[in-house]
Amino acid sequence: MSDEADALSPPLVWTLTAALCTLGLAGSILPGLPGAPLILIASVLHHWLLPGDVSGWTIAVLAVLSVMTVAADAACGILGVRRFGGGRWAILGAGVGAAIGLFFGPLGLIAGAVAGAVSCEMVLERKAFDDALKAGLGAGLGMLVGTAARLGLALFMTAWLVADIMID
DSSP states (O other): OOHHHHHSOHHHHHHHHHHHHHHHHHHTTSTTSOHHHHHHHHHHHHHHHSTTSSOHHHHHHHHHHHHHHHHHHHHHHHHHHHHTTOOHHHHHHHHHHHHHHGGGHHHHHHHHHHHHHHHHHHHTSOOOHHHHHHHHHHHHHHHHHHHHHHHHHHHHHHHHHHHHHHOO
16 A cells, blocks of 8 residues: 555545545436546545555456446447437547537537437438438437436446445
């Protein structure tokens, strides 16, 4: 343990862990905050600052779950577009639109994905507005389901970490 770690009391470490987990939970919903990675960082810091409180297995499980949040989010977006009849251009458009919409908060993220999918379907796939709108709605629904998946995984990660800390 380092000299800095020696100076931190357990309540301070627990407060830091709780703050990072809270930010991680918020980040699973809010764009711009890396949700699951913050929870993983909380577990690693807690393990480093208070050895024995968090097991290596917990850190490994949280690392896998952190990667799963990214995969689940991407899969939900792609499947949403595909399920509602969109093609590869709609998927690309939804991604670009979401990236642009990121600057306008959570609603901008969803609106950007919808607008991007609709625009690409109409311009590049030459689909009618009704069909393009279906793909756009699929993109929006996929984003919402992806957010729910991220939040669910973040809650599970936080519960796992708390259980590991509390059960010695």
